[in-house]
Amino acid sequence: MSTTRQRQRPGHRICATDAQTTTFNRRPAQVATKHNVSDLVGMAAEHPRFSLVAASQHEGQAHLPFLDEAARDLDAVLRDPLRGTCAPALTDGGSLLVNAGKSKTYDAVVGAAERASDGGLLILTWIGHGLASNGNFYVLPHGCALSLGHSHGPYSLTFHIKELLTSHPRLSLILLIDACFSGQGAAEATTSWVDLDNDLRRRFQVLTAANIEDPAYDCAFSRAIAARLRTGHIAWGETLTGTDLKQEVERVERRQQPALVTLDGSKAGPELWVAHNAALGAKTGSLPAFSPADLAILRPALRFFHPTPPLTAVVAASRAHRYVVVQGPAGSGKTTTIGALTRPEVAPNAVPEGFVNALRLLKSNEDAGRVARHLAKQLAVTVDGFRHAQTVFQTSVPRIELDRMTGTERYLLGPLRHLPMGTEVRIVLDGFDQLSDVSAEDLRDLLSQVHVLSKGGPDVRLVVSSRPDVTPHPSAYKVSMDKAPESELRAYLSQRKVQQQLHDAVVASSSGGWLVASLLADYVTRAPDLAPKDIPSGLAAVYDGIFDQALEGGAAWDEEESALRAALTVLVAAGPGAVLPLPALLDACQRLGAPGLDEAGLGKCLAPLRRYIMRAAAGQGTSSTMLYGLFHQSLVDYLASALPTGPGAYGVDVVAGHRAVASSLATLAAGDKRTPANAREPLYDYAERAEPDHLWRCGAYQQIIYSLKARLSAVPRENLQRWQRWHQEFTQFLPTDDPNTLTARHEIAYWTGEAGKPDDALQLYSNVLEDRIRVLGPDDPSTLATRHGIARWTGEAGNPDEALKLYTELLADAKRALGDDPLLFLVRHGLGFWTGEAGKPEEALKLYQDLLEDRIRALGPDDPDTLATRHNLAHWTGETGKPEEALKLYQDLLEDRIRVLGLDHPSTLATRHNLARRTGETGKPEEALKLYQDLLEDRIRVLGLDHPKTLTTRRAIAHWARQTRGREGT
Secondary structure, X not given: OOOOEEEEEOOEEEEOOEOOOOOOOOOOOOOOOOOOHHHHHHHHHHOOEEEEEEEOOOOOOOOOOOHHHHHHHHHHHHHOOOOOOXXXXXXXXXXXXXXXOHHHHHHHHHHHHHHOOOOXXXXXXXXXXXXXXXXXXXXXXXXXXXXXXXXXXXXXHHHHHHHHHHHOOOOEEEEEEEOOOXXXXXXXXXXXXXXXXXXXXXXXXXXXXXXXXOOOEOOHXXXXXXXXXXXXXXXXXXXXXXXXXXXXXXXXXXOOOOEEEEEEOOOOXXXXXXXXXXXXXXXXXXXXXXXXHHHHHHHHHXXXXXXXXXXXXXXXXXXXXXXXXXXXXXXXXXXXXXXXXXXXXXXXXXXXXXXXXXXXXXXXXXXXXXXXXXXXXXXXXXXXXXXXXXXXXXXXXXXXXXXXXXXXXXXXXXXXHOOOOOOEEEEEEEOHHHOXXXXXXXXXXXXXXXXXXXXXXXXXXXXXXXOXXXXXXXXXXXXXXXXXXXXXXXXXHHHOOOOHHHHHHHXXXXXXXHXXXXXHHHHHHOOOXXXXXXXXXXXXXXXXXXXXXXXXXXXXXXXXOOHHHHHHHHHHHHOEOOOEEHHHHHHHHHHOOOOOOOHHHHHHHHHHHHHHEEEEEEOOHHHOEEEEEEOOHXXXXXXXOOOOOOOOOOOOOHHHHHHHHHHHHHHHOOHHHOOOOOOOOHHHHHHHHHHHHHHHHOOOHHHHHHHHHHOOOOOHHHHHHHHHHHXXXXXXXXXXXXXXXXXXXXXXXXXXXXXXXXXXXXXHHHHHHHHHHHHHOOOOHHHHHHHHHHHHHHHHXXXXXXXXHHHHHHHHHHHHHHOOOHHHHHHHHHHHHHHHHOOOHHHHHHHHHHHHXXXXXXXXXXXXXXXHHHHHXXXXXXXXXXXHHHHHHHHHHHHHHHHHHOOOOHHHHHHHHHHHHXXXXXXXXXXXXXXXXXXXHHHHHHHOOOOHHHHHHHHHHHHHHHHHOOOOOO
16 A cells, blocks of 8 residues: 655655545554542542544545545534533634644634633544654645645645644643654654643644654544443543553554653643443443442452453354353353443454343342343443333323332333334343252243243343353253363453463463463462472362462451451452442451451451452442452352362451341341332432342341231232242241241232232132141231231222121231231221222211321331321211311321321322312312322432332323313313
8 A cells, every 4th residue: 555745845845644445454452540439520520621622635636535524423422422522622612623724723723722712621633634844744625735834835734733732821721633654743742831831731642654754544543532421331440541542543453653742741630531331331321331340340350361262162052042141160261251231342343332222241149030130221222222122112101000010111111112123222231140949940930031022022132141050041052161172261361460370370270261361360469489299289279379479478367356257258248349438348357256347447357358359339328338259159169168079268257247148138228218209319229129138048037028028019910929939948948837838828919919919819818727726726827917918909890898807807807816916907007998998988987086096006106107097087087078078187197197107198199189189179189280280290309210100190290280271170
């Protein structure tokens, strides 16, 4: 390929960029260490950022076919609020000049510098033709003469910038030059910008496309920078700097050598940066970033990644088969391979852009609804038409049916069915083998349903990783990750800068496993004097060596009140990945004999092993915290003395860890303190997922029942599925007639009814009643509770008279057996309700009046059950034709519920709903509408947009809006 170069006179060079297309060949780039994103966002706000891209085709030079596209792409990404965060540099709101003349370009550069002069940063880019002469660099704006010294001749950009830096000493500058001989511009900056006014207190950076005497090709410099700024790089830092972009251009276009010059002589803060790293942001569509915990695992895992044969095999298999399982033993590199599928920059030419649409690294205590919501959130960003499919699905299903759907159906399966036929969707899940038995069954069912969708619908493809002994789907196509080739391991060790004389010993000890190879690379780089004979062999021995090295022989471990031992005991119980909220970790450590341990002390004790501790931010506002966990399941197994190779030198009491975490959750995120408003906060969210498993591991079966009852979903079917899964767990390890097993069956019956199947609920209740009578006796409270369920669902199935009869019989037996037991009050409550539903509202009102007196006597006036009775009393007062009196009762009740339960408690919101209804029924529809509108804001905030109660309020608003317009309501 030839490049046009014209010699004008000695020391004078001019070059036009070659117009032939460049092939973008990619190879892995190195890692740069950067700063915290929140710090940089704050810095961007404190030091304003501006950008100007000037691109010009000189008519006397070879045509640059990519110039317009490259300029517009770079301008867009620099102004992107999620990436470059720059404001337009020109006062008229402009940031892009294409084919402007010399005068206009000159004025634009002046205006841009002036706008950023008060402590701001200007990112100035030139794309086009360049000229070098006698140590000076010029650019060729559109229409300029080629004669130096002519008033309309080449524009001395770098000399002009020198003048501007002199005039504006507080101006920070990043200059990007994509032109032939642009290295002369970097050289000129080095010789004439650095010591302006004998003062080094300036900040500037010049990155050029080529060396002093070399050409630039095809606008490849600008195109490579724009592409990398758009996608980011998973293994790089929080921001992308000139150093990163220089490496990227070197990788993409090997025919030219970029040059970078930097001066930072101020106290302005972190180093100059061009853009935030889009690979670390969910809003930019980076799949690992949708979960901070996943990102914390994948960033270090992909740091030294290079394409491997298994990765190529997985890509090919997923193109050919709709369900692929990647199988390999622990430490074979499955997670890293799965992560590489989502970030093509670490596997150039091996993974296509946009190959994967959703990713989840599975944790032990997953449930299908949570996974479905996480996947759907990603698909809404990565799949064209998925948002529209969500809307179509939700508007096509009757609201009452939508309210009863599980999260898997509502958020994932339903919308997927409404995608156009053949739409390709690829979902990857890592770590199926890490799921608990309960979670594995739940996820296996979800994946089977997703797999079926491909028949006549969208082309949904699944890639799931697991150990060989755990099979997500028996008919899935399998890709095995066996031993890594020695050549691959040696290449990796060279990249990690492991001494050549140790390669043979490390490769032999690794036995073809990527995990052991990476651990040994960590180990030997910290001990440069190791001899090959000192390399440990086997995973347990490797971890022994790492712990001995990090803990200086284990003294910190052996202390009587070892904070390190306590912390690792707790983290082993939590499992791999950043999952455990910091408050629970600290509290559990204190319970294990590390009194007074705080965040600073935790950081200090974990510092020697920080490479093996995962951390990720979670929560918002006052609930924001950090999540902690161990980096890999093998480390969990090592500390739990559960490795196949046998126990190591360091072990923990896993049961004690589970017990400590369970106790901490009971204190810090108590079930009776859980509300819809705090349910998604990190502590309560973790408790909902993990508390039952922690209790199970330490044998606290009765407390599992309490946890499941206290931490309920707003969707009945999800509660039903949860109880069904735990019933399965109970029946595998507990006797069939164990009280906990019977309680699970009772709850399954209840949630079957709540899920809209009262007849099925009745049958299930009848079955469990027989066994409870046989095991516990007819007068046991649990037996009577099952009879209460039978009576209730008899009424819900459409037979209020029979329900009333059953409640009447039950009341007599409950009085005899229970005394003032709370269950008796529930029976009386049910009797009152079905008396009213059977057409006797006055009698129902009397029953509730009597019940209220007894509840006040037994429980007190402020007990939530007493307040619930007052709520029903107000309801039946209204149903007897006394809306004004009902309204007054609701008003009084609202004051007490706010005082006792708080403004955001669901019962308080329910009273506000009924208060609004009775307000309208007393002839004040406008006031009722206003009350409902105010309530809607709070229900959305507390319960969420899609909660059934929120939707009920929306329907009430529509009804009373029609009433206020004088039309008949429905």
